[in-house]
Amino acid sequence: MAEGDDDYYDCYDDDADEADFATTSEELNLDFGVNLKNIDADADPEAFSYTSLTHEEVKQIIRTAVEFVRNKLNLSTGVAKNLLIENRWNTEDTVQTFRQDEASKHVPSAFARLRNRTVSESMSECSVCYTTKTRDNMAENTCGHSFCASCWNSYLESQVAEGKGFGITCMDSKCDVNIGEDFVMEYLTDGPSLQKYERNIFRTCVESNPSLSHCPTNNCDNYFFSSQPDSKRVVCDKCQSSFCFVCGSEYHLPCCCRTIRQWWKKVMDDADTSSYISSHTKDCPNCESSIEKNGGCNHLICRQCKYEFCWVCLEDWKSHGAEYYVCNRFNAKKAADAVAAAAEVATVVIPLAVNKPNVRRLALNKYLFYLERWKNHEQSLRLEENLMNQIHDRVQKKVQNREGSLIDWQYLMDAGKLLLKCRRALQYTYPFAYYLEDGPSRMLFEHLQAELESTIENLSFTIEQGDKLDVAALQAQMRSAEFRRRALFRDAKEIKTTAAQAILQAAEPQKTICSFQTVRP
Amino acid sequence: MDGAGAGLSKRIIKETQRLLQEPVVGIDAIPDEHNARYFHVAVAGPEGSPFEGGVFKLELFLPEEYPMSAPKVRFMTKIYHPNIDRLGRICLDILKDKWSPALQIRTVLLSIQALLSAPNPDDPLDNQVAEQWKVNEALAVSTAREWTKQYAKQ
Numbered sequence: 001m002a003e004g005d006d007d008y009y010d011c012y013d014d015d016a017d018e019a020d021f022a023t024t025s026e027e028l029n030l031d032f033g034v035n036l037k038n039i040d041a042d043a044d045p046e047a048f049s050y051t052s053l054t055h056e057e058v059k060q061i062i063r064t065a066v067e068f069v070r071n072k073l074n075l076s077t078g079v080a081k082n083l084l085i086e087n088r089w090n091t092e093d094t095v096q097t098f099r100q101d102e103a104s105k106h107v108p109s110a111f112a113r114l115r116n117r118t119v120s121e122s123m124s125e126c127s128v129c130y131t132t133k134t135r136d137n138m139a140e141n142t143c144g145h146s147f148c149a150s151c152w153n154s155y156l157e158s159q160v161a162e163g164k165g166f167g168i169t170c171m172d173s174k175c176d177v178n179i180g181e182d183f184v185m186e187y188l189t190d191g192p193s194l195q196k197y198e199r200n201i202f203r204t205c206v207e208s209n210p211s212l213s214h215c216p217t218n219n220c221d222n223y224f225f226s227s228q229p230d231s232k233r234v235v236c237d238k239c240q241s242s243f244c245f246v247c248g249s250e251y252h253l254p255c256c257c258r259t260i261r262q263w264w265k266k267v268m269d270d271a272d273t274s275s276y277i278s279s280h281t282k283d284c285p286n287c288e289s290s291i292e293k294n295g296g297c298n299h300l301i302c303r304q305c306k307y308e309f310c311w312v313c314l315e316d317w318k319s320h321g322a323e324y325y326v327c328n329r330f331n332a333k334k335a336a337d338a339v340a341a342a343a344e345v346a347t348v349v350i351p352l353a354v355n356k357p358n359v360r361r362l363a364l365n366k367y368l369f370y371l372e373r374w375k376n377h378e379q380s381l382r383l384e385e386n387l388m389n390q391i392h393d394r395v396q397k398k399v400q401n402r403e404g405s406l407i408d409w410q411y412l413m414d415a416g417k418l419l420l421k422c423r424r425a426l427q428y429t430y431p432f433a434y435y436l437e438d439g440p441s442r443m444l445f446e447h448l449q450a451e452l453e454s455t456i457e458n459l460s461f462t463i464e465q466g467d468k469l470d471v472a473a474l475q476a477q478m479r480s481a482e483f484r485r486r487a488l489f490r491d492a493k494e495i496k497t498t499a500a501q502a503i504l505q506a507a508e509p510q511k512t513i514c515s516f517q518t519v520r521p
Numbered sequence: 522m523d524g525a526g527a528g529l530s531k532r533i534i535k536e537t538q539r540l541l542q543e544p545v546v547g548i549d550a551i552p553d554e555h556n557a558r559y560f561h562v563a564v565a566g567p568e569g570s571p572f573e574g575g576v577f578k579l580e581l582f583l584p585e586e587y588p589m590s591a592p593k594v595r596f597m598t599k600i601y602h603p604n605i606d607r608l609g610r611i612c613l614d615i616l617k618d619k620w621s622p623a624l625q626i627r628t629v630l631l632s633i634q635a636l637l638s639a640p641n642p643d644d645p646l647d648n649q650v651a652e653q654w655k656v657n658e659a660l661a662v663s664t665a666r667e668w669t670k671q672y673a674k675q
Contacts (some may be wrong), residue, residue, distance in 0.1 A: 128622045130535040147623075157621055158589040173621035173628070250547055 040070060045489035048232035048426075050213075052243065053223040058212060061225070062205050069094050078180015079142055081205070087211040095372050126151055139187055141170050143177035149187055154361050156188040156197075164201025166208075216238060216248040217241045254425070254492030255432045263431035267371065283361060285314045291458070370434040377427035384423055384460065388416045411471065415463055418478055422456050422485050429488065435497035448491055452484040527555055532588060532625035536625055548630045549662065558583040562594075562630065566673065567638040571665035572600070575673025579609075579633070580627065592621035592629055601661070603642040603651035603666040611636070 040469040062081075072095050087094040125132045126148035133148045140146040145156075151171070156179075159168045168179045181201060188194050207214045210229045215222040215236040222238045224262045226245060233251040244251050252260040281292045286307035291300065299317055301308050308317040310411075395409040431447045436442040459477045462469050534601060537557065547567070553559040553621055562579040568573030578597040584590055596609035604612040615632055623640030643651060654661040 129530065130532045151622065154589050160588060171622050173615075173619075173623045279577065 010024075024361040031378060034094045045486055045493060046232065048222045048226070048230060048234070048245065049228065050226040052237050052257045053212075053225050055221050057205060059202070059211070065091055069496070073098055076142065076180050077181040079183050081201075082166065085204055085208045089205075089211070093287055105436060128155075139183075140178065141179055141183060143170050143172070143175050145170050147171050151188050152187040152244075152504060156184055157190055157193050159191045160188070160197045160200070163200065165197055166204040179424065210246075213245045214244050214247065215239060215241065217348055251424075252428050254489055255428050255435075256497065258495045259433060259435050265432065266367070267374075271366065280313065282311065285309055285316075297350050366490075367434070370430045374427060374430040377430070380460070381420065381423045384420055387464065388420060391416045402466045411475070412463070415459065415474055415478055419456065419459055419463060420479060420482050422452060425485055425488065426456060427452055428506070429492075430494060432497060436495065437498055445488075445491055445495065448484065448488045452481065452488050455481045455484055530587075533557065533583060536627075540626060545627060545630055547632075547634060550668060555666065558587075560626070564634055565628065566636070566669060567634060571662045572639050572669050574635050575669035576672050577637075581629070583626075588622040588624075588634070591616050591624075592626060594629060594633065599668060599672040600666040601650060602637070603640050603645045603647060603654045604636055606647045610646065612644060657671075 066077055066080045066090055070077055083094050085437045123132050128147050128151040137148050138146050139149050139152050153172050170177045206214050213224045220239040222236050224234050229248040231244050234245045247257040284302040285289055287305040300311050391412050399406055419474045459481050462474050547565040549563040550560045560581040561579050564577045566575040580595050582593045596605055642651040642654035
């Protein structure tokens with residue numbers, strides 16, 4: 001390895017096995033052993049900037065926002081917190097909405113303002129336990145409904161036991177005012193219930209705040225803040241798990257959270273049906289009606305058109321001639337044609353086929369086409385993770401045998417990482433494309449996808465060659481892969497899947513951002 | 522503890538007394554002689570409804586957590602109603618998530634009476650009955666009348 005090449009490889013830390021999926025802005029400049037600056041000046045579309053926070057720091061963010069609203073509107077802390085949760089922690093919206101609601105009498109001021117408890121009659125009957133109590137033993141929520149302290153305690157305890165935190169309403173049957181945190185703290189006396197309540201409400205605070213996210217790993221008490229929340233990859237610095245900032249599930253760009261949820265659900269729901277249909281039925285090669293084989297013999301006669309054909313190769317039965325009952329030849333050309341036909345079915349024929357009787361078969365073919373590729377990349381990804389380990393071992397051995405230092409072999413590690421990164425991206429482009437409407441944007445996306453795919457296959461092949469590999473060729477491939485990955489993501493950002501459009505139509509997504517960015521540590 | 526808790530709460534005793542002193546028109550609710558938390562209920566089919574002329578037996582049980590959790594109520598008499606299933610279970614919001622400790626046995630029974638007057642096929646418990654109620658209301662009503670005659674005799 002030439003000394004002068006060093007500046008190509010010095011951007012990686014030696015111990016970087018996590019967090020190198022360009023997660024923070026500092027890492028944007030990672031260039032996978034190739035200088036990308038002249039490829040394109042734009043930032044990596046997958047890059048995401050976030051900070052990790054402790055439980056205490058999140059509490060501080062919550063406290064600051066609550067204090068702000070509380071002072072501005074003269075409310076109790078509990079009511080202020082409830083309003084913030086409802087307004088997804090946009091403090092300006094919260095103040096504005098509350099003032100508007102108050103002006104239009106949506107919220108009678110009595111419901112939420114800090115009230116001085118009026119001491120009237122000395123004794124009154126609690127309408128839950130039917131016991132007459134002194135005024136001191138009665139407690140009034142912000143809505144003005146009054147019950148005795150011991151009934152409030154039992155009620156709150158039972159509500160918390162059901163898993164509620166935010167959203168416990170007044171005990172009165174016709175009142176739907178949410179009970180504030182301060183009221184619960186005062187009247188819920190059972191220690192464990194109180195702790196559970198605090199956990200529940202804290203979770204709701206984090207979940208309702210779009211700029212906050214928590215690590216989905218069990219028992220990992222780590223939180224993340226981003227001033228530009230997006231469904232991008234977060235790597236937990238405590239437990240190393242990697243997930244989507246918005247939905248907490250596996251990282252899934254270019255699919256949006258909704259698209260990937262729909263896809264996962266579909267894959268799970270359809271697993272049985274589609275595999276049954278694809279393995280037990282075929283289309284008649286003559287009239288294209290779906291046929292389920294009901295006997296062992298491979299000589300089939302279509303009930304619709306009386307066409308006689310072979311179940312195995314789908315050829316006219318007559319063509320079997322001398323090898324009458326033998327059909328074990330693998331015909332490469334035919335296989336290639338079948339693949340091409342499948343691709344065509346998936347991309348072109350579907351829109352034209354709406355009036356044909358086998359629309360369902362075509363829809364299934366389309367689904368299977370995408371599913372197969374999704375699974376294929378998933379499997380490649382697993383195999384390439386092994387490859388990564390092999391590369392690691394190989395490099396270690398070379399270093400031990402004094403065949404260059406770790407830095408000299410860094411390019412191999414970089415190539416492996418880039419391969420994994422692009423492979424994952426490719427895997428998730430299939431559900432994305434599945435939910436795209438036909439048209440020019442889909443064609444462009446699939447073109448970019450195909451380009452990345454072919455580059456990646458070349459790269460994968462080159463890396464697997466081991467010691468014989470051509471370093472210059474590898475670097476050219478890496479450069480091209482990185483370029484194409486970025487192009488693909490930039491394009492995906494511009495177009496919406498049908499699933500994403502559905503939400504846009506249903507309701508404008510709230511892009512509220514916590515206005516307390518300044519308090520982050 | 523005056524609210525929920527061991528033994529029979531003051532609330533249950535008072536509520537039972539008031540229920541016996543001022544009964545709801547068309548509804549009998551009598552506590553079981555061995556278990557004061559168990560009530561034998563009889564609801565008369567409301568006038569103008571397909572259940573008119575019938576008397577429907579129900580059981581009502583106050584769970585340990587009452588009034589923090591809702592009473593458990595079930596029809597013992599067979600009834601053709603979109604919100605009541607074959608086992609007599611009732612689809613009524615105040616018996617589930619809309620329960621409030623400030624509600625009482627009395628309000629629950631009044632709500633059930635109201636449900637007989639106004640079946641709600643859009644929030645069905647028995648899908649078949651609800652479907653019939655939507656597709657052919659006249660037929661559904663006549664079936665309900667027949668069932669009332671057959672099963673809910675005085």
